[in-house]
Amino acid sequence: MEPLQFELARSEHAKSIENMRRLSAEDLTRKLGQGHWSGSGKLQSIRERISCADPEHLRRLTLYVVTSGSVVVGSVALSTFHPGFWRKSYWSDANAVALGTFNLVVMPDQQRKGIGTFMMNEVEKLAQQHHIPFVRLDAYLDNPHSRSFYTAIGYSQRKIIDVRTVSLVLMEKQVLFD
Numbered sequence: 001m002e003p004l005q006f007e008l009a010r011s012e013h014a015k016s017i018e019n020m021r022r023l024s025a026e027d028l029t030r031k032l033g034q035g036h037w038s039g040s041g042k043l044q045s046i047r048e049r050i051s052c053a054d055p056e057h058l059r060r061l062t063l064y065v066v067t068s069g070s071v072v073v074g075s076v077a078l079s080t081f082h083p084g085f086w087r088k089s090y091w092s093d094a095n096a097v098a099l100g101t102f103n104l105v106v107m108p109d110q111q112r113k114g115i116g117t118f119m120m121n122e123v124e125k126l127a128q129q130h131h132i133p134f135v136r137l138d139a140y141l142d143n144p145h146s147r148s149f150y151t152a153i154g155y156s157q158r159k160i161i162d163v164r165t166v167s168l169v170l171m172e173k174q175v176l177f178d
Helices: 011-032 043-051 115-129 144-152
Strands: 004-008 062-068 071-079 098-106 134-140 156-163 166-174
Touching: 004 115, 011 043, 011 062, 011 071, 011 098, 043 062, 062 115, 071 115, 098 115, 115 134, 134 144, 144 166
Parallel strands: 098 134
Antiparallel strands: 004 062, 062 071, 071 098, 134 166, 156 166
16 A cells, blocks of 8 residues: 555545445445445535635635545545534533544545544644644444544543434544643
């Protein structure tokens, strides 16, 4: 495998991200059965997300990719603006700014090769560069693979919540200390 690179998603990555999300959704559905993870992003919405990127402030959902050579092998969306169901009281420091991590995906045939860990390390570095003390995320309660991955790389479970028909585990990691 060629060295991994973490970079802001560009328009030429959109089709690869769409394909990766579709393959990942199919893989998770095979492993875990039908669930909220069974859908995948549409190309147009991925292109719109790329065109509205906010890498300077990360206030809008901004897509990043991991490439190996010229091949996209992972993607993640980041933002300091969080969903309304992430109540402040759920977190260890209710008033701290945090970098929200969403839609982390690794190509199914590239999983368990360190790509997800590399991507999350880069997310944490990005948070530190922006002086953001926490990285926060939610994971599907019914997906034991993602929960065990985040726990293994140092994320703490904060709360289990129900959003409509989906149970989520809220997790966080402090990456910048006073």
